[in-house]
Amino acid sequence: MLLPRRLSLPLAVVAAAALAGCSGAAGAAGPAPTATSAPHAGAYPVATPVPQVTSTPTVSAGGYQLVAAGDPVRVVLPGADLVAVVAGPEVDVPVPAPGQPITAQSAPGVLSVTLTVDSGALTVPAASFLALDEDQDPVALTSSVPEVTATPGHPATLQLSSRFATGHTTLTWQPQGAPLITWDFVVEID
Amino acid sequence: MPPTSPRLRSRFVPAVLAVAVAIGSGAVLSAATASADSPSAAADAATGRGGHSGGYAPPQIKHVWTIVLENKSYEASFTGLNQNSYLWKTLPSVGVLARQYYGTGHFSQDNYLSLVSGQAPSPGPQNDCPLYNETGPVKQVADGQYKILNDTQQADGTYNDGSKQPGCVFPKQVQTLFNQFDAKHVSYKGYMQDMGQDPAREATTCGAPQAQPGPAVLDPGAAEGPYAAPASLAAPSTTPDDAYVAKHNPFVWFHSLLDNGDCAKKVVPLAQNLLNDLKSEKTTPAFSWITPDNCSDAHDATCKGDNLSGGSNVLTGETKTPANTQGGLYAADLFLEQVIPAIMRSPAYQDGGLIDVTFDEGFPPYKIYGNSIADKNYTPDAGLGTATGAATAAGNGASVESQANTAQSVVACCNELTGPNTTQPGNQAFNQDTTPGGGITGSVLISPYITPGSVTDQPYNHYSWLRSMEDLFGITKGGSDGLGHLGYAGADGLRPFGPDVYNNPRGTVLKPKPSGEGGVYAAVARLDETDRPVSYARLDEAR
Numbered sequence: 001m002l003l004p005r006r007l008s009l010p011l012a013v014v015a016a017a018a019l020a021g022c023s024g025a026a027g028a029a030g031p032a033p034t035a036t037s038a039p040h041a042g043a044y045p046v047a048t049p050v051p052q053v054t055s056t057p058t059v060s061a062g063g064y065q066l067v068a069a070g071d072p073v074r075v076v077l078p079g080a081d082l083v084a085v086v087a088g089p090e091v092d093v094p095v096p097a098p099g100q101p102i103t104a105q106s107a108p109g110v111l112s113v114t115l116t117v118d119s120g121a122l123t124v125p126a127a128s129f130l131a132l133d134e135d136q137d138p139v140a141l142t143s144s145v146p147e148v149t150a151t152p153g154h155p156a157t158l159q160l161s162s163r164f165a166t167g168h169t170t171l172t173w174q175p176q177g178a179p180l181i182t183w184d185f186v187v188e189i190d
Numbered sequence: 191m192p193p194t195s196p197r198l199r200s201r202f203v204p205a206v207l208a209v210a211v212a213i214g215s216g217a218v219l220s221a222a223t224a225s226a227d228s229p230s231a232a233a234d235a236a237t238g239r240g241g242h243s244g245g246y247a248p249p250q251i252k253h254v255w256t257i258v259l260e261n262k263s264y265e266a267s268f269t270g271l272n273q274n275s276y277l278w279k280t281l282p283s284v285g286v287l288a289r290q291y292y293g294t295g296h297f298s299q300d301n302y303l304s305l306v307s308g309q310a311p312s313p314g315p316q317n318d319c320p321l322y323n324e325t326g327p328v329k330q331v332a333d334g335q336y337k338i339l340n341d342t343q344q345a346d347g348t349y350n351d352g353s354k355q356p357g358c359v360f361p362k363q364v365q366t367l368f369n370q371f372d373a374k375h376v377s378y379k380g381y382m383q384d385m386g387q388d389p390a391r392e393a394t395t396c397g398a399p400q401a402q403p404g405p406a407v408l409d410p411g412a413a414e415g416p417y418a419a420p421a422s423l424a425a426p427s428t429t430p431d432d433a434y435v436a437k438h439n440p441f442v443w444f445h446s447l448l449d450n451g452d453c454a455k456k457v458v459p460l461a462q463n464l465l466n467d468l469k470s471e472k473t474t475p476a477f478s479w480i481t482p483d484n485c486s487d488a489h490d491a492t493c494k495g496d497n498l499s500g501g502s503n504v505l506t507g508e509t510k511t512p513a514n515t516q517g518g519l520y521a522a523d524l525f526l527e528q529v530i531p532a533i534m535r536s537p538a539y540q541d542g543g544l545i546d547v548t549f550d551e552g553f554p555p556y557k558i559y560g561n562s563i564a565d566k567n568y569t570p571d572a573g574l575g576t577a578t579g580a581a582t583a584a585g586n587g588a589s590v591e592s593q594a595n596t597a598q599s600v601v602a603c604c605n606e607l608t609g610p611n612t613t614q615p616g617n618q619a620f621n622q623d624t625t626p627g628g629g630i631t632g633s634v635l636i637s638p639y640i641t642p643g644s645v646t647d648q649p650y651n652h653y654s655w656l657r658s659m660e661d662l663f664g665i666t667k668g669g670s671d672g673l674g675h676l677g678y679a680g681a682d683g684l685r686p687f688g689p690d691v692y693n694n695p696r697g698t699v700l701k702p703k704p705s706g707e708g709g710v711y712a713a714v715a716r717l718d719e720t721d722r723p724v725s726y727a728r729l730d731e732a733r
Contacts (some may be wrong), residue, residue, distance in 0.1 A: 049527035070514035
């Protein structure tokens with residue numbers, strides 16, 4: 001049904017609760033506990049958050065991880081053990097003329113892919129990354145370098161530039177031709 | 191929180207606009223019927239509490255905390271679509287989930303002002319007030335509303351005070367809940383996350399962009415909603431260290447609060463102050479308003495600064511490097527997971543407290559990270575009353591938002607009226623008729639006087655909230671109805687939170703219980719839905 005049935009409380013109970021009186025909230029700094037205190041003050045359960053496991057997800061060749069932009073992923077590949085993370089995009093927000101609303105639906109921006117190698121070494125071509133907008137259309141990426149190489153103690157950062165449309169976007173790393181990690185993010189231009 | 195997978199996208203079942211409106215329209219009639227049967231003559235003669243909203247007297251709530259989050263519709267927040275498990279599972283398991291709670295306007299700021307003053311939306315706040323400017327003179331009209339005079343655009347493009355935007359700061363005669371508290375000697379405070387972190391953006395206390403409004407005073411951070419206009423005013427945005435925005439601080443938009451000298455004492459940064467004040471009942475204000483920053487309130491899809499994922503302590507102000515930059519309901523969960531337990535452990539909460547976690551307005555989309563950008567890949571549905579034609583969205587330059595499924599985002603309840611300053615409280619959001627409109631958001635209320643895991647489908651909106659606060663704190667004089675209710679909070683038949691919310695009136699200690707049947711709920715009832723998820727009989731058994 002559309003409208004709720006009314007709670008059938010015993011009239012006397014509610015009336016008694018109401019008539020119990022209360023200097024209540026009218027105190028300058030809240031009333032001191034008195035006979036009008038909640039009947040079991042101190043005993044009410046607390047909504048403690050369930051402890052969350054915050055371990056870094058791991059992916060190896062042949063596997064796949066979908067994470068949010070900013071989430072690091074441990075990557076185990078033949079010849080390299082590393083952590084990969086994508087930050088951004090840092091969007092160059094358009095500034096319309098005074099008095100005019102934003103009308104642009106896209107803006108230039110940069111995604112930063114950082115690879116921190118614990119063991120081994122890894123060379124990553126910029127072409128191994130694929131971005132798709134929320135229509136699943138490819139987003140053309142450019143990089144000032146064709147590839148970067150990460151070694152222990154020397155993290156590598158690959159900066160991928162594009163013009164990003166507002167909305168949901170993904171960046172997928174395909175180091176061996178198959179999707180390994182997808183980072184999911186939203187582009188806002190406001 | 192693990193990332194949301196794309197498969198979740200397909201689980202969204204849009205609300206049926208027509209049904210929602212029908213429910214909303216019936217709300218006041220329902221309220222009148224219900225309250226007529228409620229306990230009568232329940233007012234406390236000594237305090238004047240209760241007895242003036244249809245005869246129902248609320249329980250002896252002594253301390254209230256209200257936390258206002260941003261821009262999410264019910265489906266996004268309370269159905270698991272975004273895996274924000276603390277808000278949609280944990281909190282309802284210790285309280286009541288009000289599934290039919292509605293905003294009153296679009297966008298953002300008008301909702302905050304309606305909450306605390308009962309004033310209907312007006313053009314400046316509907317645009318999120320990119321300028322911190324005066325409304326100019328007002329005139330009281332029907333229902334305690336104030337008509338903003340001379341605030342129409344002039345031939346030179348300016349408004350009455352020479353500003354380039356409609357006015358936002360109301361003159362002194364427009365009263366708020368906090369003025370009522372002052373008159374009643376009810377203590378209150380506003381706690382604003384990040385406020386004053388960057389003194390160039392706002393004052394450390396009170397939080398106004400400048401000491402006094404002016405025709406060209408910028409409102410930092412106002413131009414960050416997708417509809418805030420015009421962003422071109424180049425107001426400084428939020429920063430990684432300061433994501434406070436004045437548009438979400440209701441205290442700074444009324445001269446009745448700005449000019450009484452108390453604002454700086456009563457509106458303080460959240461860090462340290464909330465924790466200190468919770469130490470004892472004597473130090474805890476009777477009413478606490480909590481505004482998270484633009485990351486923690488779920489506004490930003492991607493946070494510029496700290497979303498607390500690295501273990502920063504929002505209560506002490508201790509900071510650590512965030513583990514990621516996710517915003518949306520993910521960030522809101524991280525905030526709530528720290529703040530809510532701190533409140534619930536406090537002596538003030540344990541002795542008859544009430545926590546209300548609510549949203550300003552319903553807003554698409556409902557999926558993924560619950561950000562503030564509409565989903566391009568919408569599925570038009572003429573049956574929803576929404577615009578159709580994907581090709582139109584792609585081809586005619588119309589905003590994507592105007593084409594999205596927006597049923598939840600434009601509905602309203604409780605016979606919401608438009609007020610004197612706009613014909614569309616919903617600001618014609620999403621290209622819809624929003625004569626009333628703020629969208630369905632849902633709300634969670636937690637108290638010793640509330641049965642854990644319960645659900646109510648009684649429609650409420652921000653005006654109901656205001657009326658409820660006025661009733662809880664024994665405000666019985668003045669207002670638009672002469673019974674202590676400001677503006678539209680005094681509308682005939684408007685129902686405050688009643689026995690469906692305070693459904694554990696004896697304050698029995700009850701264990702947490704999964705909300706309802708623990709399932710996923712539609713935002714609005716279907717025509718063929720005859721059974722409630724939680725029967726009242728079961729609530730009675732729980733007691």
